[in-house]
Amino acid sequence: MTTKKARLKCDWIPLFLTTLRGFIDGLIGAVALDADGGHGQHLGCLSSNYKAFVHKTYACLEENTAAHHKKSSELSVEYVNVKEKLASPDEQPKGATASILARDAARLDRLKPQLQNRAMEIELGLSAIEETINKNVNSAASARNEAFAKTERRIYAYLLGASLAQRKSKSLIKFGIKDDFNDEEEYLKRHNWSDRIRKQILENVLQEVIKDAA
Numbered sequence: 001m002t003t004k005k006a007r008l009k010c011d012w013i014p015l016f017l018t019t020l021r022g023f024i025d026g027l028i029g030a031v032a033l034d035a036d037g038g039h040g041q042h043l044g045c046l047s048s049n050y051k052a053f054v055h056k057t058y059a060c061l062e063e064n065t066a067a068h069h070k071k072s073s074e075l076s077v078e079y080v081n082v083k084e085k086l087a088s089p090d091e092q093p094k095g096a097t098a099s100i101l102a103r104d105a106a107r108l109d110r111l112k113p114q115l116q117n118r119a120m121e122i123e124l125g126l127s128a129i130e131e132t133i134n135k136n137v138n139s140a141a142s143a144r145n146e147a148f149a150k151t152e153r154r155i156y157a158y159l160l161g162a163s164l165a166q167r168k169s170k171s172l173i174k175f176g177i178k179d180d181f182n183d184e185e186e187y188l189k190r191h192n193w194s195d196r197i198r199k200q201i202l203e204n205v206l207q208e209v210i211k212d213a214a
Contacts, residue, residue, distance in 0.1 A: 003064050003136075006056035008147045009049040015157040022161025031162045037174030038159045046158070047177050050151040054144050058183035061140040062190075065133050072129045073194040079122045079201055086115050123205050126198050133195075141184065148179055 021042065025031040031040030159173040188195070 004060040006053050006060055006143070008053045008150060010046075010154075011150060015154065018154050018157045019161040022158035023165045024161075025158075026162035026165030031159075033159065033162055033166060033168050033172040035172070037172065037176070038155070038162065040162075042158060043155060043175055046151055046155055047175075050147055050177060051181070053147045054181050054183060057140050057143050057147075058187055061136055061187060065136050065191075068129050068133055069191045069194050072126060072133075072198045075122050075125050075129075076194065076197040076201060079119065079126070082115050082119045082122065086112065086119065123201070126201055130198060130202060137184070137187075148177065151177060 022031065025040060025042060026033075031038060031042065033039075155175050155177070156173055159175060160170070162168075163170055163173055
């Protein structure tokens with residue numbers, strides 16, 4: 001499966017060109033610098049690029065992990081059923097004849113080891129899913145933080161050019177970017193049920209391992 005990633009628009013443009021643009025816009029009055037900071041269309045574009053990147057990043061996160069969440073839910077339901085069967089009283093062999101009774105007894109002897117092996121397979125599968133999902137979530141958060149830092153640097157470079165053109169103090173180089181998006185919160189909320197069940201299963205398995213090792 002190909003992992004999709006968002007790209008920050010205009011990230012390839014060298015910062016000195018952004019400073020030059022700020023200088024030109026400062027000369028023609030396309031950007032204003034006052035006590036509240038910088039104001040201008042290009043600043044709004046840079047902020048919009050960042051916001052679009054964040055939304056796209058979490059849309060890609062959803063797409064990259066959708067199959068894992070679906071599989072996690074399926075495995076969790078199956079795991080609960082398997083554990084219930086393992087905890088239930090042993091079934092007694094049935095058969096009208098001695099040969100049928102013997103075959104049923106052999107089947108029942110194989111059943112519990114098969115269920116135990118399946119439970120272990122599911123535990124390993126859920127552990128791998130947990131690692132994959134966490135890796136993708138952390139990657140999305142890191143990409144967002146990096147994009148925020150890059151956008152701040154580009155805004156500073158632009159306003160630096162504007163301040164030079166207008167011969168104004170560098171203390172006016174201020175422009176706030178709102179980073180209050182709840183994309184990650186909404187993503188986690190959508191998958192709360194499957195995540196909670198998976199984490200609980202893995203926590204129970206860990207506790208069993210610690211108990212056995214003690």
